[in-house]
Amino acid sequence: MAKAKIAVNGYGTIGKRVADAVKAQDDMEIIGVSKTRPNYEAIVAQQLGYDIYAPAANLEAFEKAGVPTAGTIEEMVEKADLVVDCTPGGVGEQNKPMYEKAGVKAIWQGGESHPIAGFSFNAVCNYEQAIGRDLVRVVSCNTTALCRVIFPIDKELGVKKVRAILARRAADPNDVKKGPINAIVPDPAKLPSHHGPDVRSVLPNINITSAALKIPTTLMHVHTVNMELNTNCTAEDVKNILGSQSRIHFVGQGISSTAEIIEFARDIGRPRNDMWENCIWPESVTVTENELYFFQAVHQESIVVPENVDAIRAMMELESDGAKSIEKTNKALGL
Numbered sequence: 098m099a100k101a102k103i104a105v106n107g108y109g110t111i112g113k114r115v116a117d118a119v120k121a122q123d124d125m126e127i128i129g130v131s132k133t134r135p136n137y138e139a140i141v142a143q144q145l146g147y148d149i150y151a152p153a154a155n156l157e158a159f160e161k162a163g164v165p166t167a168g169t170i171e172e173m174v175e176k177a178d179l180v181v182d183c184t185p186g187g188v189g190e191q192n193k194p195m196y197e198k199a200g201v202k203a204i205w206q207g208g209e210s211h212p213i214a215g216f217s218f219n220a221v222c223n224y225e226q227a228i229g230r231d232l233v234r235v236v237s238c239n240t241t242a243l244c245r246v247i248f249p250i251d252k253e254l255g256v257k258k259v260r261a262i263l264a265r266r267a268a269d270p271n272d273v274k275k276g277p278i279n280a281i282v283p284d285p286a287k288l289p290s291h292h293g294p295d296v297r298s299v300l301p302n303i304n305i306t307s308a309a310l311k312i313p314t315t316l317m318h319v320h321t322v323n324m325e326l327n328t329n330c331t332a333e334d335v336k337n338i339l340g341s342q343s344r345i346h347f348v349g350q351g352i353s354s355t356a357e358i359i360e361f362a363r364d365i366g367r368p369r370n371d372m373w374e375n376c377i378w379p380e381s382v383t384v385t386e387n388e389l390y391f392f393q394a395v396h397q398e399s400i401v402v403p404e405n406v407d408a409i410r411a412m413m414e415l416e417s418d419g420a421k422s423i424e425k426t427n428k429a430l431g432l
């Protein structure tokens with residue numbers, strides 16, 4: 098069977114990882130990635146073998162810099178079966194008419210809001226509902242992490258209410274423009290943060306509220322998750338449920354912080370020190386009077402990457418069984 102032709106529009110933090118993850122699969126291929134400027138990332142993309150496309154107005158700058166392009170972003174989109182839009186939040190929306198004009202399928206990221214696609218995706222929660230769809234939004238990193246834990250616990254034990262407190266990394270490691278440098282910022286100060294409503298865009302029946310703080314770190318986010326459950330259970334029961342999920346990883350062996358999780362990812366040779374899984378401290382899993390508590394760390398740069406691959410597979414109708422797609426994606430990534 099011919100491979101699905103995938104374009105990545107916006108080769109930044111998420112885009113470069115999605116491109117590599119798609120390249121690792123045997124049922125889809127990257128036909129091009131877009132860069133706005135001919136900087137070091139464009140040169141690395143070229144060295145990795147990707148065809149680079151750029152805005153028409155910037156083609157000359159690429160030529161002057163000696164970075165060859167294969168054409169304009171519009172031309173890239175015309176060649177694709179599906180575009181994964183990884184442009185900054187808010188920019189993706191401006192690209193929608195281009196995708197509609199070319200008649201291609203499109204995936205947006207969590208920086209866009211739910212109505213852009215009318216369908217918000219998480220592989221364990223709603224893969225089957227994404228099959229054959231033309232437009233899908235993969236929810237944000239924090240929302241993905243919440244969906245991954247809420248769904249299996251709700252299925253097995255019934256979730257009455259979720260309260261999630263998020264300590265959000267202020268910027269990605271390469272992001273020199275953002276802060277804070279020496280502050281903790283309620284983000285936003287007005288509750289709820291977007292994460293609770295976003296979980297409901299994937300799991301509409303879940304009662305959830307969320308609050309978020311921005312903290313001066315770049316490595317990972319950390320959540321304090323509290324769930325009121327409908328069923329009497331023990332911490333061991335919860336650990337067994339979470340432990341059965343392939344994209345949940347229990348941290349241990351002396352790992353007490355996000356810094357050590359990233360060091361672990363480096364040590365096991367993960368590309369770009371990516372941790373695609375939710376990282377849960379097993380000793381934090383506590384149940385008292387039907388209330389569950391635990392801490393989880395979220396590697397914001399990579400957690401949504403396998404979800405994008407599964408969304409492509411569903412939309413392109415390459416696999417009808419979500420569990421099989423997850424397994425295939427994981428295996429190709431080395432997860």
Ligand SMILES: NC(=O)C1=CN([C@@H]2O[C@H](COP(=O)(O)OP(=O)(O)OC[C@H]3O[C@@H](n4cnc5c(N)ncnc54)[C@H](O)[C@@H]3O)[C@@H](O)[C@H]2O)C=CC1
Nearest residue numbers: 107108109110111133183184185186206207208238397398
């Ligand atoms: N970085 C993170 O932690 C996560 C980001 N997301 C979401 O993923 C999306 C992308 O975020 P990042 O990768 O962090 O952004 P980024 O800023 O690292 O990368 C965006 C890329 O798009 C390019 N770009 C800007 N305007 C463009 C245009 N008009 N056409 C083509 N390319 C354009 C930029 O030059 C840059 O290379 C956002 O919706 C964000 O909310 C989701 C999960 C985690």
Ligand SMILES: O=C(OP(=O)(O)O)[C@H](O)COP(=O)(O)O
Nearest residue numbers: 207208237238239240265267397
């Ligand atoms: O999707 C993310 O976070 P979110 O789940 O809090 O929206 C990413 O960390 C991007 O967040 P940013 O908008 O601070 O760059």
